[in-house]
Each structure stands twice: as structure tokens, then as C-alpha cells.
Amino acid sequence: MKHLIAPSVLAADFGNLQRDIEMLNQSAAEWIHVDVMDGLFVPNISFGFPVMETLRKHAGKPLDVHLMITDPDRYVERFAQAGASVITVHYEACTHLHRTIEAIQGAGCRAGVALNPHTPVQLLQDILPMLDLVLIMSVNPGFGGQKFIPNTYKKIAELCRLPGAKDSLIIEVDGGVDSGNIAALRKAGAHAFVAGSAVFSAPDPAAMIAELNQIASIAFDVQV
Numbered sequence: 581m582k583h584l585i586a587p588s589v590l591a592a593d594f595g596n597l598q599r600d601i602e603m604l605n606q607s608a609a610e611w612i613h614v615d616v617m618d619g620l621f622v623p624n625i626s627f628g629f630p631v632m633e634t635l636r637k638h639a640g641k642p643l644d645v646h647l648m649i650t651d652p653d654r655y656v657e658r659f660a661q662a663g664a665s666v667i668t669v670h671y672e673a674c675t676h677l678h679r680t681i682e683a684i685q686g687a688g689c690r691a692g693v694a695l696n697p698h699t700p701v702q703l704l705q706d707i708l709p710m711l712d713l714v715l716i717m718s719v720n721p722g723f724g725g726q727k728f729i730p731n732t733y734k735k736i737a738e739l740c741r742l743p744g745a746k747d748s749l750i751i752e753v754d755g756g757v758d759s760g761n762i763a764a765l766r767k768a769g770a771h772a773f774v775a776g777s778a779v780f781s782a783p784d785p786a787a788m789i790a791e792l793n794q795i796a797s798i799a800f801d802v803q804v
């Protein structure tokens with residue numbers, strides 16, 4: 581499966597959000613990653629529907645919504661209506677994950693499940709055949725700009741070996757992804773790469789997205 585880059589708007593300049601979205605529209609990014617935090621599931625609050633509204637209005641690419649919220653079932657329908665293409669919920673935040681996945685897909689979106697660094701991929705075994713995406717967190721969720729956790733490589737490889745996944749299952753990795761680890765992550769088996777600070781702290785964010793895209797595309801040819 582082809583790789584894709586999903587820059588996270590959490591690291592964008594909110595004073596110039598429209599400008600940053602335009603940059604993403606013109607860039608090699610395939611998706612736009614939207615981090616929603618409720619201050620309960622994670623110790624941080626990011627943004628909600630008003631920002632989704634702006635994104636829907638200006639973004640020309642699919643919105644990949646990462647819900648770091650407790651009981652996400654309460655908001656699945658609204659995020660779908662607000663323009664999400666992918667809705668990812670946390671394994672740790674759902675009591676009835678099977679029902680939640682059905683609700684996301686029933687609302688016309690692709691459904692993903694995110695795993696915190698401490699959550700083993702094997703816990704997904706019984707639900708894997710339903711999933712469109714698994715998001716492996718490579719930092720503890722809640723903040724951008726954190727250090728990448730190397731155990732992620734092992735988790736991606738283990739997930740690839742789990743039976744029952746759809747051929748189209750997308751393995752996404754999120755947290756501390758940059759030009760130094762994206763090739764190894766791609767080789768480990770990941771397809772979708774979220775990058776916040778690596779992109780928006782770069783002097784030329786669009787050039788950094790192109791660089792990440794390029795490295796991922798030749799990952800299998802390079803020694804890592």
C-alpha cells in the first residue's frame with residue numbers, strides 16, 4: 581500500500597490558520613490530521629467544532645480526525661457531519677468499541693482505533709477485521725513536540741503479523757515522526773505518517789512535507 585503524510589494542524593499557527601491550510605492544500609500532504617483533546621482523556625484541551633468548521637471550509641484534503649476524548653460515541657455523528665473522512669477513537673476511551681466502530685462507519689467515515697504506547701496491539705485481535713485504520717501512538721497522547729518512543733517499531737511489526745486485517749488496513753503512526761525515523765517506520769510496516777512539529781517548525785513546512793514524502797517513498801531502498 582502507498583504511504584501518505586498527514587500533517588497535524590495542532591502545530592499550525594492558529595493566528596494564520598487559513599494561510600497554513602492553504603499551504604497544506606498546495607503541499608504533498610494527502611490528509612490533514614486533526615487532534616481533538618477534551619482535557620479528560622488527555623491532560624490538554626485543543627479545539628472542537630468551530631475549528632472543524634474552518635477546516636471544512638478551507639481544506640481541500642480529507643480530514644483525519646484523532647479523537648482524544650472520553651466516550652467518543654457521544655460525538656461521532658457530529659464529527660462526521662463536520663466533515664471528517666476518518667474518525668479514530670482510542671481503545672482506552674471506549675467501553676463498547678465494536679458499537680463505536682459501527683457508528684463511525686454507519687456515519688459514512690473510515691474508522692480507526694488508536695493505541696497508547698502502553699496498549700498491546702494484540703488487544704485488537706477480535707476487532708481487527710472491522711477496522712479501516714490502526715493508529716499507533718509513538719508518544720503519550722496530549723501534546724505535540726514530544727520525543728518518539730522507539731518501541732513503536734516493534735508494535736508496528738507485531739500489528740502487521742496479526743491475522744484477520746483487511747488488505748486495505750492503514751497503519752498510521754503519530755508522535756515525534758520526522759525525517760530521521762520515517763524511513764524505519766515505513767520499513768517496519770506503517771503507511772500513514774502524522775507529523776506536527778517536524779512540519780510546522782521547519783523553515784519551509786511545504787518543503788518538509790515533500791521531504792518526508794520523498795523519504796517514505798524510497799524507504800525500502802535505503803539502509804536504516
Ligand SMILES: O=C(CO)[C@@H](O)[C@H](O)COP(=O)(O)O
Nearest residue numbers: 721722724725755756776777
Ligand atoms: O495526537 C497527537 C498528540 O497527542 C499528535 O497528532 C501530535 O499533534 C503530533 O505532533 P508531533 O509529535 O509530530 O509534534
Ligand SMILES: [Fe+2]
Nearest residue numbers: 615646754774
Ligand atoms: Fe494525533
